[in-house]
Amino acid sequence: MKRWLMRSMTELSSRKSISRLTGRLAQSSISRRFIPTFARMYSIQVQEAEKPIGEYSTLNEFFTRRLRPGARAIDEAPDSLVSPVDALITGAGVIQAGTIFNIKGQDYTIDELLNRSPRTASYVGGFCLVLYLSPTDYHRIHAPVGGAIVEREHVPGKVYPVNEFGLRHMKRVLSRNERLITYIRHAGGEVAVVKVGAMNVSSIKYVDPHAKATTKGEELAYFEFGSTVVLLTEDNSFTLRGDLMVGKKVRMGEALGTLRT
Known part of the structure; x- marks a missing residue:
């Protein structure tokens, strides 16, 4: 019964309209205040980010952040x-x-x-x-x-x-x-x-x-x-x-x- 309920709720929440609404919230200026909480909640390694956490203007901008140069090494083997x-x-x-x-x-x-x-x-x-x-x-x-x-x-x-x-x-x-x-x-x-x-x-x-x-x-x-x-x-x-x-x-x-x- 619980699994059926979860499936049903997921079906309802998978609408593109709900996804767009969430996206608009994450791109709004008000979302900026949630960035530190979001980073702590998910243990995000903020020191790897391209910019200091306070310089991101929206949650979406922080979420799609680039990394600072050298944060990831690319394997160079040709194969x-x-x-x-x-x-x-x-x-x-x-x-x-x-x-x-x-x-x-x-x-x-x-x-x-x-x-x-x-x-x-x-x-x-x-x-x-x-x-x-x-x-x-x-x-x-x-x-x-x-x-x-x-x-x-x-x-x-x-x-x-x-x-x-x-x-x-x-x-x-x-x-x-x-x-x-x-x-x-x-x-x-x-x-x-x-x-x-x-x-x-x-x-x-x-x-x-x-x-x-x-x-x-x-x-x-x-x-x-x-x-x-x-x-x-x-x-x-x-x-x-x-x-x-x-x-x-x-x-x-x-x-x-x-x-x-």
């Missing part, structure tokens, strides 16, 4: 795939015949996740990493590889939560939520960076929606409040780092494994 975000790994595994198995007890198809893109065929035997950003985390999304940006797609959808409850008890939220998908062609193939919106996220925004290329570690986009990135590699092109697993935290720029070159 490395780096984490695009600070996040918790909530899913990792080989894609089997186009299906991602057991993401918090649920299966997803590449076809639905990539909105039936013709590019799906390249990923049916690839690798998938699901990276969850909590309110504690830095919320800018960076390029996991350097290369040409060959396509972008915006997929409209819901804004269900992508936390533990949402992934486990809501129906396939990663493929039902709003998504921005960026395909990057690198020296050994292609990767798809799927940015998944979440409850109370007013938007996902590109830093430069017209960029034709990117370098490893360069900013791609940012979330206005927490969400998830699904990182996909092509068939037989990626080897996961041996000590990584579901439940492990990673930081932006950290090597996740190696790519075929």
